[in-house]
Amino acid sequence: MGDKNDGLGLSLRLGCGQNQPSLKLNPMPLASPCMQNIQQRNIWNELFRSSERQLDTRSVLGGIDVNRAPATTECEEEGGISSPNSADSNISGKRNERDPVGDETEAERPSCSPSSDDEDGGGGDDDASRKKLRLSKEQSVVLEETFKEHSTLNPKQKLALAMKLNLRPRQVEVWFQNRRARTKLKRTEADCEYLKRCCDNLTEENRRLQKEVQELRALKLSPQLNMRINPPTTLTMCPSCERVSSSSSSAASTPKHHHLGPGRQRPVSVSPWAALPLPITHQSFNDPASRS
């Protein structure tokens, strides 16, 4: 479903199909080929490059934070973006102290949000870190729409989105990770369903072929029936591959490996082969002349 943007990442590492699983049995409609990905990525990066300057001017949102104090974001950006060394190397490479992934809340809060009076009623600073906060509907909608455009974010984009939504960058990052995981899970389930159907079809086909083989064997072992259906003079069988062919009329339909040339076909009754004392090779069966 929402996976149409797989490989539409914004960082250079995300080339075409980077995140594609090896199993691509149920290819979802690819929204954009590689060139389109690149174009969109460029547009997006350009967009955020311009917004980056705005960020540098610190046009801080005056909105009310839903979950966390906006000061958190602001402080984080001071630590991360405003550094002259790291600001533009967002694609890869060393950056400043990034937002500490695991300990962000602990690392930030003492320095950035001393108030610590969150409206989530967490009671304390530390236990609020694991406090689960439901994203608002508006936030979810924006995140979803952003995800539809690109399933990954570079640090600038993450930061801009976090500011826009009054979330911490870490929250945005986690949301995108979980969203990718959900997308992949659904795709895996869809692939699984597809494989199941394939398996069912193959089982059915196999059953049908087995039945056909049994019928042919029965045909082979019952001369009377065989006679009734196909006179021995018109039915030939290769002892090696046990293929039966009515070779009386069309030589062209006879496979090459049946070795009997059009003019030299030796009509053989099917049933007698089993009674032959020695295994008959292709060579002997094939061309009596070659034996001499």
Add this chain to the structure above:
DNA sequence: TTCTACACTCCTGTTACTTCA
């Protein structure tokens, strides 16, 4: 040029919390 350390991102699995029937 190669090696190593570091920073970073992503993926995957898990945990903890919320919501709902």
Add this chain to the structure above:
DNA sequence: GCTGAAGTAACAGGAGTGTAG
């Protein structure tokens, strides 16, 4: 009100990658 299932935010650890020294 209690409970279990489902959904999901948050975390932890490992793998892969790029850069600097």
